[in-house]
Amino acid sequence: MSRHWRTLMSTLRRLAGTPIATLITVSVIGIALSLPAGLYLLLSNLAQVSSSLEIQPQISLFLKLDAGRDAQRQIEQKLKSHGAIRTFRFVSREQALKELSASNGLGDLAAGLPNNPLPDAYILTAKGNDAALLDKLRLEVSQWPGVESAELDSAWARRLNALLELGQQLTLMLAVLLAFGLIAGMGNIIRLQILTRQEEIEVSKLVGATNRFIRLPFLYHGALQGLLGGLAAWGIIATSTQLLNISVTRLASLYGSTFRLGGLAMNDVAMLLGISAFLGWLGAYLAVSHFLRHFHLSHH
Amino acid sequence: MISLSQVSKRYPGGYEALKDISFTIEKGEMVFVTGHSGAGKSTLLNLIVAIEPPSSGSIIINGQNLSQLRPAAVPFLRRNFGLIFQDHKLLFDRSAFDNVMLPLEITGFDRAEAAKRVRAALDKVGLLEREKAMPIALSGGEQQRLCIARAIVHRPSILLADEPTGNLDSAYAGEILEMFKSFNQVGVTVVIVTHDEQLIERFGNRTLHFQHGRLAS
Ligand SMILES: Nc1ncnc2c1ncn2[C@@H]1O[C@H](COP(=O)(O)OP(=O)(O)OP(=O)(O)O)[C@@H](O)[C@H]1O
Ligand SMILES: [Mg+2]
Numbered sequence: 001m002s003r004h005w006r007t008l009m010s011t012l013r014r015l016a017g018t019p020i021a022t023l024i025t026v027s028v029i030g031i032a033l034s035l036p037a038g039l040y041l042l043l044s045n046l047a048q049v050s051s052s053l054e055i056q057p058q059i060s061l062f063l064k065l066d067a068g069r070d071a072q073r074q075i076e077q078k079l080k081s082h083g084a085i086r087t088f089r090f091v092s093r094e095q096a097l098k099e100l101s102a103s104n105g106l107g108d109l110a111a112g113l114p115n116n117p118l119p120d121a122y123i124l125t126a127k128g129n130d131a132a133l134l135d136k137l138r139l140e141v142s143q144w145p146g147v148e149s150a151e152l153d154s155a156w157a158r159r160l161n162a163l164l165e166l167g168q169q170l171t172l173m174l175a176v177l178l179a180f181g182l183i184a185g186m187g188n189i190i191r192l193q194i195l196t197r198q199e200e201i202e203v204s205k206l207v208g209a210t211n212r213f214i215r216l217p218f219l220y221h222g223a224l225q226g227l228l229g230g231l232a233a234w235g236i237i238a239t240s241t242q243l244l245n246i247s248v249t250r251l252a253s254l255y256g257s258t259f260r261l262g263g264l265a266m267n268d269v270a271m272l273l274g275i276s277a278f279l280g281w282l283g284a285y286l287a288v289s290h291f292l293r294h295f296h297l298s299h300h
Numbered sequence: 301m302i303s304l305s306q307v308s309k310r311y312p313g314g315y316e317a318l319k320d321i322s323f324t325i326e327k328g329e330m331v332f333v334t335g336h337s338g339a340g341k342s343t344l345l346n347l348i349v350a351i352e353p354p355s356s357g358s359i360i361i362n363g364q365n366l367s368q369l370r371p372a373a374v375p376f377l378r379r380n381f382g383l384i385f386q387d388h389k390l391l392f393d394r395s396a397f398d399n400v401m402l403p404l405e406i407t408g409f410d411r412a413e414a415a416k417r418v419r420a421a422l423d424k425v426g427l428l429e430r431e432k433a434m435p436i437a438l439s440g441g442e443q444q445r446l447c448i449a450r451a452i453v454h455r456p457s458i459l460l461a462d463e464p465t466g467n468l469d470s471a472y473a474g475e476i477l478e479m480f481k482s483f484n485q486v487g488v489t490v491v492i493v494t495h496d497e498q499l500i501e502r503f504g505n506r507t508l509h510f511q512h513g514r515l516a517s
Contacts, residue, residue, distance in 0.1 A: 003405075200393070202389070205375070206351075206389065207378065207403040207406060208375045208379035208381075208403070208407075210375045210406070213406050297351045
C-alpha cells in the first residue's frame with residue numbers, strides 16, 4: 001500500500017516537473033475524449049426531446065375545404081366500422097385555429113390571419129403499431145372521397161429516432177477509433193518515459209526487481225495522465241454546454257419553450273473518468289510489457 | 301553454493317568467451333577470480349546471476365539449476381546475490397541513501413526498518429554522513445563504497461564483486477578487501493574478480509585463474 005502511495009506521489013511530482021509536456025498531453029487527451037463524449041451528450045439531449053414527443057402514432061385525416069356535411073358523415077361512418085382503427089376524434093377547423101393560437105406563442109400569427117386556412121380533420125389512432133400497417137391504413141383513408149390528405153404524425157419522429165440511432169452508432173465508432181488512438185498515443189508517451197529511465201530499470205532488474213515492480217510507476221503515469229485528460233474533457237464539455245445554452249435557451253424561448261441542454265450526469269462523468277484512466281493505464285501497460293519483452297540486460 | 305559443470309559461453313557473433321568451465325565454490329567460501337582483460341571474468345559473473353544464459357553446461361546456485369528456472373523466478377534468484385559492478389551502475393538521479401534503498405524497495409521491505417538497514421550499510425562503508433549526497437558529488441572511491449553498501453544492504457548469501465578495487469590505491473584496496481573478509485566471516489560466500497596479484501597473495505584465498513576463456517589450474 002505504502003508503495004502505491006509513494007508511487008502516486010512521485011508520479012505526480014514527475015508530471016508537475018514537466019508542466020508544459022503534461023499540459024499538452026492532457027489537453028490532447030481531453031480534446032480527443034470530448035469529441036465522442038460531447039456527441040453522446042448532444043444525442044442524449046436530442047433523444048430526450050424526441051421521447052417527449054407523442055409516441056403513439058396518429059394519422060391526421062384532413063378533409064377537403066369544400067367537403068360537405070354528407071361526405072363528412074360518410075367518412076365518420078367508415079371510421080366507426082373500420083377494423084384497424086382504435087379511436088378517432090373530430091377536430092373542426094375553428095377548434096384547430098383556437099388550439100393553434102393557444103399553443104407555442106403563435107397566437108399573434110393566428111390572429112393576424114384574414115380567414116381560417118385550416119381544414120376540418122379527424123385524428124385517428126390505430127390498433128397496431130406496425131409501420132407497414134400504419135402506412136397501408138394511411139393510404140387507404142387518404143383515398144376516401146372528401147379527403148384531402150392523410151399524414152402519419154409519427155413519421156418524422158421515427159425518422160428522428162432512426163437518425164439518432166445512426167448518430168449513436170457513429171459516435172460509438174468514433175469513440176472506439178479514438179480509444180485506439182489514445183492507447184497508442186499513451187503507449188508512445190510511456191515509451192519515451194521508459195527511455196529516460198532505462199538505467200533505473202536496468203539496475204532494478206539487476207538487484208532482483210520483478211516486472212510487476214518495474215511496471216507500476218509507468219502504469220500510474222499512464223492512468224494519471226488519462227484521468228487528467230478525462231477531467232479536461234469534462235471541463236471542455238461543461239464549458240461548451242454552458243456557452244451553447246446561452247443561444248439554445250434564447251432560441252427555445254422564441255418557441256415558448258424552457259428547453260435547455262442538460263450536462264453530463266454524475267455517472268456519465270464517472271464513466272468518462274474511469275474509461276480515460278483505464279485507456280491511459282492500458283497504453284502504459286502495453287508499452288512497458290513490450291519494452292520488457294525486448295529488454296536485455298547488458299553485462300557488468 | 302555455486303557449481304558450474306562444463307559451461308561454455310558463445311556470444312552471438314560467434315566469439316567463445318568461456319570454454320568448458322567446471323568448478324564449485326562452497327557455501328561460506330571466499331574465492332578470487334583473476335585473468336587478463338577479456339579472459340571472460342565478467343562473462344562468468346553474468347552467467348552466475350542469469351544475465352546471460354550459458355551456451356552449454358549447467359550452473360547450480362544454492363541447489364537451483366538455472367536452466368530449469370522460469371523467467372518469473374529469476375528476480376528471486378538475484379536477491380540471493382549482492383552485486384558490485386565493474387562500472388558501478390549507480391543511479392545519478394537520486395541520493396546515496398536512495399541508491400542503497402533500491403534492493404530493499406523492490407522486495408517491499410518495511411520502510412522504517414529499511415531506512416535503518418540503509419544507514420547501517422552506509423555506516424559500514426564509511427558514508428553515513430554522505431547519505432544525502434548525489435553520486436555525482438562522490439569521489440571514485442566513495443562511489444565504489446556506495447556500490448558495496450548497495451550490495452550488502454539486503455544481507456545477501458553470496459557477494460559477487462567485479463573489480464571492486466579497480467581504481468583505488470593499494471592501501472585502500474586492502475581496506476575494502478578486509479571488509480569483504482569480514483562479510484565472509486559471518487558466513488557470506490564471496491567471489492572477487494581482480495587483477496591485483498599482490499592482494500591475492502596477501503589474502504591467500506583460493507584463486508580461479510582464467511586464460512582466454514579457459515580455467516587454468
Ligand atoms: N555482449 C557481448 N557480446 C559479444 N562479445 C562479448 C560480450 N561481452 C563480452 N564479450 C567478449 O567476451 C570476452 C570476455 O569478456 P569479459 O567482459 O568477460 O572479459 P573480462 O575478463 O571481464 O575483461 P576485463 O578484465 O577487461 O573486464 C571479451 O573478448 C569480450 O569482447
Ligand atoms: Mg570484466
